[in-house]
Amino acid sequence: MEDELSYTPDCLNAKMPVQCSSCVEKRAMLKRPKTGHSLCKECFFWAFEEEVHQTIVAANLFKPGETVGIAASGGKDSTVLAHVMKLLNERYSYGLELMLLSVDEGITGYRDDSLETVKRNQQQYGLPLKIVSYEELYGWSMDAIVKQVGLKNNCTFCGVFRRQALDRGAVMLKVDKICTGHNADDVAETVLMNVLRGDIARLRRCTAISTNSEGDGVVPRCKPLKYAYEKEIVLYAYFKKLDYFSTECIYSPNAYRGYARTFLKDLESIRSSAIIDIIHSGETLSIREGVKMPVQGTCSKCGYISSQMLCKSCVLLEGLNRGLPKLGIGKHHRLHNKIVNNEPLTEKEESKLKVLDI
Structure with missing residues (x-):
């Protein structure tokens, strides 16, 4: 909360009262970070x-x-x-x-x-x-x-x-x-x-x-x-x-x-x-014509939106359930077929996916 209250503007501690720049009647309680206007609470709201x-x-x-x-x-x-x-x-x-x-x-x-x-x-x-x-x-x-x-x-x-x-x-x-x-x-x-x-x-x-x-x-x-x-x-x-x-x-x-x-x-x-x-x-960003973009499809396992055979959620979950946490970290799309077909991974594939660099 201390960091959030540091947003409270300087005008709250000003020695001389500052008028609200909107209603020009009440004392300003804050200075808007977005526009710089000094406003009373009601006008700010x-x-x-x-x-x-x-x-x-x-x-x-x-x-x-x-x-x-x-x-x-x-x-x-x-x-x-x-x-x-x-x-x-x-x-x-x-x-x-x-x-x-x-x-x-x-x-x-x-x-x-x-x-x-x-x-x-x-x-x-x-x-x-x-x-x-x-x-x-x-x-x-x-x-x-x-x-x-x-x-x-x-x-x-x-x-x-x-x-x-x-x-x-x-x-x-x-x-x-x-x-x-x-x-x-x-x-x-x-x-x-x-x-x-x-x-x-x-x-x-x-x-x-x-x-x-x-x-x-x-x-x-x-x-x-x-x-x-x-x-x-x-x-x-x-x-x-x-x-x-x-x-x-x-x-x-x-x-x-x-x-x-x-x-x-x-x-x-x-x-x-x-x-x-x-x-x-x-x-206003525009993408150069010809740049290849992912094609949105659906996950073959759960039906959720995905640009790959399996959605990211299913890959991460599969990695957790198999004790292979690195499966969903990085690009392992070549293994998706094995996951979909519930095929075992090779010993070499498993060794690469078991330990995270933590």
């Missing part, structure tokens, strides 16, 4: 909410009568998303039926605590809640996975399983769409990560504000907070006194995204528009 509303309207994210699942983790982003979605749905009569959807990865001392926050949010906002767990879906918790794979590659497993778990939960709830709390900082970080990885396929689509249904069991997703700065989300949650969980995942210190985040923060300290500039670069 209105400006933040209206910008999210304009994002929703401009991108035509929802249609009246749709059932929308809000991905809820208990963190600041998803809590602000749930609060603002409920508020805007009522203010502008979107005509949506809202539900909360949470994923329990099975991380003792982290996810079990954050889910208590989600359950309180359920009562506070009066929204239905569905929780799906890795243990229930895959037979593995993240605690068990980390014991086998270590801390170096665990985020790969969690990210892949979480994405599919959200889709499975959405199908159970029979929602038309899922909205996630991804903010401007998240999107800019993803652009940077895909540039650094040279992942053209993901770079091409990572700035999209919404996805279309790509196959059976895949529910369209959207990002209403796509242009909202993380700092402003923290300020909104702080001044609104929202109930959220602020502890970072205990397994994420070595995550690749953390390095991209640190780099982005350094850029932002030099150039405040760096976040939006990076997003705009990603949005």
Whole structure:
């Protein structure tokens, strides 16, 4: 929480009162990181909410009568998303039926605590809640996975399983769409990560504000907070006194995204528009004609979307169940036929896949 409160602007400690630049009546309580405007709390709330509303309207994210699942983790982003979605749905009569959807990865001392926050949010906002767990879906918790794979590659497993778990939960709830709390900082970080990885396929689509249904069991997703700065989300949650969980995942210190985040923060300290500039670069990216792109198909084992014979989730799960954790780390597509046909691997293949460099 200490880091989050460091976002509180200097004008709170100013010796001379500063007037709100919007209403020109009340004392300014903060300086917006996004625009630099000094605003009172009420004008900031209105400006933040209206910008999210304009994002929703401009991108035509929802249609009246749709059932929308809000991905809820208990963190600041998803809590602000749930609060603002409920508020805007009522203010502008979107005509949506809202539900909360949470994923329990099975991380003792982290996810079990954050889910208590989600359950309180359920009562506070009066929204239905569905929780799906890795243990229930895959037979593995993240605690068990980390014991086998270590801390170096665990985020790969969690990210892949979480994405599919959200889709499975959405199908159970029979929602038309899922909205996630991804903010401007998240999107800019993803652009940077895909540039650094040279992942053209993901770079091409990572700035999209919404996805279309790509196959059976895949529910369209959207990002209403796509242009909202993380700092402003923290300020909104702080001044609104929202109930959220602020502890970072205990397994994420070595995550690749953390390095991209640190780099982005350094850029932002030099150039405040760096976040939006990076997003705009990603949005206007064009791929040279003739560049080979992955063809989206379905997994031959579970039917989930995949550009390979097996989806990443099935490969990772097979590796865990066989005691071969490296099977899903790196490119082992040549082994997919053996997995599909339940054929044994050679002694040489197994020896390469058994021990992770942790």
